[in-house]
Amino acid sequence: xxxxxxVSPIKLKVWLKHIDRENRYQTxxxxxxxxxxTIIITVRNDIQHDVEKKLAxxxxxxxxxxxxxxxxxxxxxxxxxxxxxxxxxxxxxxxAESCTGGxxxxxxxxxxxxxxxxxxxxxxxxxxAKISLLDVSPNVIEAHGAVSAETAVAMxxxxxxxxQTTFGLxxxxxxxxxxxxxxxxxGLVYIALADEQAETQWRRCxxxxxxxxxxxxxxxxxxxxxxxxxxxxGES
Amino acid sequence: xxxxxxVSPIKLKVWLKHIDRENRYQTxxxxxxxxxxTIIITVRNDIQHDVEKKLAxxxxxxxxxxxxxxxxxxxxxxxxxxxxxxxxxxxxxxxAESCTGGxxxxxxxxxxxxxxxxxxxxxxxxxxAKISLLDVSPNVIEAHGAVSAETAVAMxxxxxxxxQTTFGLxxxxxxxxxxxxxxxxxGLVYIALADEQAETQWRRCxxxxxxxxxxxxxxxxxxxxxxxxxxxxGES
Numbered sequence: 001x002x003x004x005x006x007v008s009p010i011k012l013k014v015w016l017k018h019i020d021r022e023n024r025y026q027t028x029x030x031x032x033x034x035x036x037x038t039i040i041i042t043v044r045n046d047i048q049h050d051v052e053k054k055l056a057x058x059x060x061x062x063x064x065x066x067x068x069x070x071x072x073x074x075x076x077x078x079x080x081x082x083x084x085x086x087x088x089x090x091x092x093x094x095x096a097e098s099c100t101g102g103x104x105x106x107x108x109x110x111x112x113x114x115x116x117x118x119x120x121x122x123x124x125x126x127x128x129a130k131i132s133l134l135d136v137s138p139n140v141i142e143a144h145g146a147v148s149a150e151t152a153v154a155m156x157x158x159x160x161x162x163x164q165t166t167f168g169l170x171x172x173x174x175x176x177x178x179x180x181x182x183x184x185x186x187g188l189v190y191i192a193l194a195d196e197q198a199e200t201q202w203r204r205c206x207x208x209x210x211x212x213x214x215x216x217x218x219x220x221x222x223x224x225x226x227x228x229x230x231x232x233x234g235e236s
Numbered sequence: 237x238x239x240x241x242x243v244s245p246i247k248l249k250v251w252l253k254h255i256d257r258e259n260r261y262q263t264x265x266x267x268x269x270x271x272x273x274t275i276i277i278t279v280r281n282d283i284q285h286d287v288e289k290k291l292a293x294x295x296x297x298x299x300x301x302x303x304x305x306x307x308x309x310x311x312x313x314x315x316x317x318x319x320x321x322x323x324x325x326x327x328x329x330x331x332a333e334s335c336t337g338g339x340x341x342x343x344x345x346x347x348x349x350x351x352x353x354x355x356x357x358x359x360x361x362x363x364x365a366k367i368s369l370l371d372v373s374p375n376v377i378e379a380h381g382a383v384s385a386e387t388a389v390a391m392x393x394x395x396x397x398x399x400q401t402t403f404g405l406x407x408x409x410x411x412x413x414x415x416x417x418x419x420x421x422x423g424l425v426y427i428a429l430a431d432e433q434a435e436t437q438w439r440r441c442x443x444x445x446x447x448x449x450x451x452x453x454x455x456x457x458x459x460x461x462x463x464x465x466x467x468x469x470g471e472s
Contacts, residue, residue: 095359101345102338105359109337112413112447114361120369121359123331123341129356129399133369163365177348211348 002039002062004069005078005224009037012066019061026058034213035220036078068231071224078223079107085230086117086166093226094163095121096134096155098146099173099189103219119163124155134158134170145184147172152190153200160194167229168194171222173205175214189218193225201229238275238298239308241460245273248302255297262294270449271456272314307463314459315343321466322353322402329462330399331357332370332391334382335409335425339455355399360391370394370406381420383408388426389436396430403465404430407458409441411450425454429461437465 009030029040105121124130135158144150160168173189180186192202207217245266265276341357360366371394380386396404409425416422428438443453
């Protein structure tokens with residue numbers, strides 16, 4: 001099994017057509033849950049040794065082709081991979097969540113030993129909580145709204161500053177079913193990631209699906225954004 | 237389906253023996269997930285009308301027998317029931333979590349419209365977060381430890397005070413697999429619930445199971461403690 005995040009199964013199928021063709025006795029299956037897609041490799045062969053070799057070879061080809069879209073293999077989870085990367089380089093994290101209501105923190109702290117890198121999580125559902133727990137300026141919320149790039153950035157920078165961590169990760173969005181407008185429809189989510197650099201990275205996402213699906217996709221995209229950042233830092 | 241929390245399936249079976257015996261063409265099945273048990277009533281009969289009448293009658297008998305252990309029927313969830321009760325009486329809630337790492341907030345905010353009563357959640361994994369975000373005195377943590385009734389009470393009162401909500405719900409415990417001692421073993425959890433009364437209610441729980449199970453049981457017990465409190469308030 002090869003596990004990916006942030007790329008649609010349709011794209012994956014196109015990108016892996018080449019590998020799918022070259023191997024006649026094998027099947028690639030795609031299981032998608034939100035933004036995560038697991039590629040299940042099946043190989044038909046009676047000789048055990050060959051099967052394992054073949055599986056390993058296809059896995060290697062897929063990973064090579066997909067690059068950083070792959071976060072892990074087998075039973076690895078996104079939160080375990082991100083946690084492992086943080087622990088390895090002694091970096092710490094604080095999280096501020098609005099629409100996901102604690103799901104990012106819950107997934108990260110699902111990993112034993114996560115207290116080594118997870119400092120705090122804040123579920124700032126009200127504007128008052130954003131102001132008092134995250135040091136977000138009321139002017140920012142007033143000017144741009146609670147669901148905006150500016151508020152997401154202020155949340156990420158605020159939680160990072162107050163927690164004194166390497167990273168501050170924040171999400172704010174409209175999970176629905178209510179609360180959407182023409183300008184800011186249900187599924188609109190801003191994700192921001194602050195670190196010691198002056199410019200805080202942020203992303204605007206428009207997710208489809210019901211409340212639960214918007215929440216799940218937001219969690220996955222936020223964790224993957226942190227993973228990609230950790231990969232870039234590791235390279236530089 | 238009749239849904240219960242805080243009572244073992246063994247006890248349920250003993251208590252419902254009487255109902256199980258009186259009805260020859262029916263079966264009661266018990267599906268348990270952590271502290272929650274769903275009783276599934278099956279009735280065999282060819283006449284549709286009779287079956288529905290019979291199901292309703294057994295459901296009524298079970299609810300009468302189990303009283304407040306029943307939190308709902310059919311597809312109702314604990315978080316929806318608690319949320320409904322809070323919304324109905326215009327009361328608000330703030331949550332402080334340690335070992336559950338955001339799972340209580342995530343379950344509560346799973347309900348559309350939860351922003352009406354859910355003000356904030358704090359995942360205070362570090363002692364610094366407990367002190368700065370929840371106003372817990374360092375002396376309390378020093379004297380009794382982060383996993384103690386005193387710290388749980390201080391967290392519940394702190395988050396309630398800072399958020400200015402009707403209720404403050406807090407949990408602190410050892411989810412494992414590491415971190416346990418002879419005195420404070422894995423699975424030890426303190427849950428506290430503060431409201432405007434001078435004396436904050438708290439419970440000491442010793443849960444069995446792995447990290448995930450301890451976390452799930454803690455969430456369920458905390459939500460049910462709030463539900464029981466809302467029931468009592470409703471009566472008085």
